[in-house]
Structures are given as structure tokens and as C-alpha cells.
Amino acid sequence: MSDAQAALQDREINRSHMTVSDEIAIEISNMNKWYGTFHVLRDINLTVNRGERIVICGPSGSGKSTLIRCINALEEHQKGNITVDGTVLSTDLKNIDKIRSEVGMVFQHFNLFPHLTILENCTLAPIWVRKVPKREAEETAMYFLEKVKIPEQANKYPGQLSGGQQQRVAIARSLCMRPRIMLFDEPTSALDPEMIKEVLDTMIALAEEGMTMLCVTHEMGFAQAVANRVIFMDQGQIIEQNEPKAFFNNPQNERTKLFLSQILGH
């Protein structure tokens, strides 16, 4: 068990706001995607209710990133339907921009804007997309920077921050748009163990507030601590999904068992 996982277990998790409602946040039905002739995602069916915290895992190349990138249309799917917050994803650009402003995304490599300060990174989208006045956007930005515990870095440039700090800024930047859903694509896999903990702490705090989250991650400690569902993908398909306890202690599919034994080192 890694240091980060051990650190997570010390933490008392406040579950009072972690409630799953009946309202549907994301609905994916019979979704298929090809890269050229390569069939990456095959018949994906997935319903995410508001307030759910879902962890997606699976071997490299299984299509995890592609799946969550389809949800905010960074990748185009060719068959099936994706409905986000009641809006069906189509090729209409207006429609896509609307969904993107409701769905926050955190990348493996942070993707902060290096030519803007931390504060400007956080206020840019609210000002230009949401048309929030500058003052108000800055106040919101400082609020979220305090949440991720780096308000003192607000006037630095991304290049002056450590990896963990940058990733926390990236999370704050997404939150400033007040998204209803957050997508995470391996947010900790480019970080050192010490920084992994800071970022996971931030993500747990987010989960505690009842945010709907889809996380691609191999941090099984995180999955056990906050996820209410773990999804295992292989070769572009969802192989197995279950509550964390059952998923880890009693996997059903052979491939899931193999994957878990490799990743947990049993």
C-alpha cells in the first residue's frame, strides 16, 4: 500500500453531503467510437446520477481517457447518445460549448496557461464565457484558491509552481466555472507521492461537498475512501462495475481479478 493510500486512511471523511440523488447527470447509451478503423469504445452504457463519485480503472489503452473525453466532446463519438445535464451532445458548436461550461475537466498534465498568472488562469473562463464582472471573478477565484490551499500563489505564473500546486490550480480553475460535473483524467499520475496526497485531499474535499465526479485513476485508496462505484474497463468495454468494497474484495470477471492482483500487488 502506497504512502498516499496510507495517508488517506488516516483521514476522517465527512459523508453528510455525499448523497446520490435520483436525478440523472450523465447518460451514455450504446456509445461507440472509432479512431479510423480502430474500434476504441464499444457499446458503452453508463448512467451517472447527480452526486455520484465514480472511479474508472483499467489497463493502459483500454479507452478510459477516450470515454471521459467523449463526455465533454473533446473527442467525437460516432454512434449512440450522450446526454449531459439533459442536453444531448450533438455536433452543434453552441451546444458543445454549453456542455463544456457545465463540465469541468482536470488533465494529467495540468494544462495550465503558462502566459497567464494563477489568478488570470482562474478568472479567464468566468469572465469570457460566463460574462462575470472581473472583480467578482477574482473573488470567486480567490475563494477556490483558498479551498485548494494556495491563495498566496495567486500572482505567480504556472511555471513557478510545483506539480502538485499546479494540479490544484487546475482543479480550482475548473471549479471557478461552477461546474455541476467534474471529470478527472489521471490527475495524479504525473506527480510525486507527496504531491499526490495534496491533490487527492483536494479531490476528497470536493467529494465531501457532493460534487458529481468521474475519475480515471489508479489510486485505489481514493476509490475505497470516496467512490460509490468503481468501473473496470478493458479493450474499450465496461467489464465490471460495483461498489468499491465488493469490487475489491470480490471481483467477478477473470480480467478484473488479474488487473486487481497486478495493481494491488497481491
Add this chain to the structure above:
Amino acid sequence: MSETHAHSAAFVRTAILPPAAPPPGQTGVLRWMRENLFSSIPNALLTLLALYFVYTILAAILPWTLNGIWDAGSLTECRAIRDERGLSTAACWAVINERWLQLLFGFYPIDAPLLARLFYADELAAAGGMDAVFGPGSNATARIEFVGTMRAELGNALVFFFGYWRPLLALALLVVAVAPVLYNNLPRGMLIFSLIYPFLAVFLLWGGSIWGPISVALGLALSLYILKYAGARFGGLLGGLAMIVTLLCFFFNPLSLLGISGLFPLLPHVSGLLGTILPFGLPAITSDDFGGFMLAIIIGTSGIVLSLPLGIVLALGRQSSMPLIKWVCVTFIEVIRGVPLIVWLFTASLLLNYFLPPGTNFDLLLRVIIMVTLFASAYLAEVVRGGLAALPKGQYEAADSLGLDYWKSMRLIVLPQALKISIPGIVNTFIGLFKDTTLVVFIGLRDPLGLTNAIRATGEWNGIYWELYVFVALLFFVFCFFMSRYSMYLERKLATDRR
């Protein structure tokens, strides 16, 4: 610190060391020379060889330059003075001393009435006063003679400051207009002047009624207003269409195909009307009189200012996912780049008139500026494309994932970074453009090099080459060197992604 403590660790620092100054320096000239010039025998040999080269070159140039003769009326006089002083070589700077105004301004007319009124009042009165010399029915030969003697008596410096006040003022204001664009710590309000400047400069340089440039500005402002208003009310496409119609009606004659003329373009009606209400203007000067280094600056700055936005649009178009736009941009870039500039200049001077609707009399200088702009923009498009390609894909994705639309993500995220990466290439293109303005000599414009020919054609200065070329080279060097230094300043200032 005397007793031993019962530590569990073998060593624990109890006092933190204060920061120390770096070790005493790599100072001393001898040490520097030993390390940098004579660190090994081959290096020492190379140093000596280089010194020898520098010496031979300076030995050839310096005496010629420094012994130069400044006061002489012709090349023959120069040579006589040289022999008298017993010098083997000496530059004849006298030609610059006498003709520098011509090299700077070509045959751009001086404001003779102003000079006469300010510094030559007595002689003016003797010659019969302002109206007799400069008035409508005055004798041209007498006037030319009067101006000639006045110039000779007043001297070049006075003529420079007061005779050429129009181009000088235009240049000074150019500095003011460009400053807020170049240095963003200046007040932003100055940008308004930068927008007004082009019209002001046209008025100062070409003269004529002030209402001409103002009407053009009004026409452009009206078109933009219509784009905004109609765009907000009826959607972007209709707004764009309305703007194009407005532009056509204002600046061209859309009915010319039907053989109807007189109503359109609206421009002359507007400026004519304003001119009758409140006549105000400067003596008009035609493009044929423009010349010298001034011409290089006019063509160069217009080309630079206009080609950058066009180049950016072309670079974005080339990356577009829409095949038609992409195809048009690629064709444009490749065709323009694939043909030498001089061919385009000949096209501008000779062929363009055949393609334009009959009756349009298109200023040659304007045509040259358009050609130079198009040419530079094709190069810039490729430079900017390099910058766009160098940007990590994650930047585009992050901008997309925040819900920024295409234009906003380009303007706020992609272009600031891509342009920063491309600064050296962009400035390189600008410097090239600026120097290429000398090519206009081949289509009959009087650029500084063309003027050296004109000066040599006079009896006094027949046979003089080097001095004129050195002077012209120096003028160009100063400008190009400023551009290159500025680009380095900009790169340093924008380097935020490094620690």
C-alpha cells in the same frame, strides 16, 4: 555548544548557517584574457589571427572614414583638398553634407512659404511679398529661383526642421502612435491615438483637404458599426453582408457594371460636402514626389502594420478544418511565396491596372504597399503556423474544456503563446520586408538607392559611390538594429513560463 547532547541521530544541525556571498569573483582583466582568449595554444593562435584580421580591416577603413572631407562643393574639390593635405585616401563626406535632405526625402517639396515667412521675410518683402512670389498667378521661374537662393542661404538644418515639418511631424507622431503598442506599461488610452494616426499621417504626408481622410475613417467606422448592429440583430452572416454592402457603396461603385456612375461611391460626395462647409487643408502632394528614406519608412511601416493581422488570419485559415478556407489560404501562401517580390512589384506597377475596373486610378505607392503587405503576410503566415504547431495540444484542449469558443480560445490562449514563440521569426520577416523596400527602385519609385543614382548624375558628384552607400546602409542599419533589439526585449519580457 560545549556539552554533548543525548541525540538519537548521529548528527543534528542546531544552528542554521547564514547565507554567504558567492566566492570572490572571476574578476581581473588578465584572468579574463587568460581564460577566454589564451586558454590553450590553438586558442591563442586563433585569437592572434582574429586580431590580425580586425586590424587589417580597420586599417583599411578607419583612415578613409576619419580623414573624410566634409566641406567641398564637388568631387573634384574633394580630391583637390585631399591631395593638398597629402592624404592617400579620404572619404568625401561633403556629398552627404550637401545632399542628406535629398536622401531622406527625395523630391518631396519643402514648405517654402513657411520658410520664407519665418526666416526670409526681408527678402520676401523685397521680392514683392507673399502673393507676388507664391500666389496663384506668380511667375514659376522667379519662384524657383527665389526658393533656390533661400535654401542655399538658410542651410540644410533650418530647411530640415521647417521645410519638411510635415513628414517630420508624421514621423514623430508615428513614434507616439507605436509606443503604446510596443510597450504595454504606457497608458492604454494612447491606443486611441494609434487608431487615429493612420488617417492623420495620410493627411500630413499627402495633404489636400482634411475631409478626405476623415471621410474614409467615417466610412470604415460606419461599416464596423453596421457590422456590430446588424450582427447583433440579424446574426453574424447578415451583419457581415451588410458591412460589405456598406463598404462597396462607400468606397467603390457597385453599379459600374450597369454603366451607372455618379451616385456611387459615396466617399467623394461626403468629403466634398464637408469640404464646402468647412474648407481646411494642406497643399496636396502626389505620390510621385515621395522618395528617399521616407519612402522606405512609409512602405515598411504600412507593410509591417498591415501584414501581421493578415498573416495571422492566413495561418489560422491554413489550420482550419473547413476545406475551402484551408485550400484558399494554402494556395494564396504558396503562390505569393513562390514568386519573387520584384515580379509582384512589376505586377503592381504594370499589370494591376488591366485587372482593375476602368477609370479607377489607383495610386502607385498604394499598390506597392498592398503588394509588399501581401508578400510579407504569406511569410508571416508560415512563421505563425510554426508557432501554432509548437503549442502543446493540451493548451487547445484546456481552452476547449473551459467552454471558450474558437475565436476566444485563439485570441486569449493560443495566439498569445504562438506569437510569443514566433517573435524571432516575425521580426526577421519584418526586417526583411523593410530592406526589400529598396526594390521599388526598379519600378521607378525614388528609394534611397535610386536617389544615389540621381545624385551621381549631377556634374558635381559624378563618380561618387561609397560615401552614399555607406550613408544609406547606416540609415537602414539603425532601423533594423532597433527592431532586432526590440524583439529581444519582448522575448525577455514575455518569458513567463521559465523560472
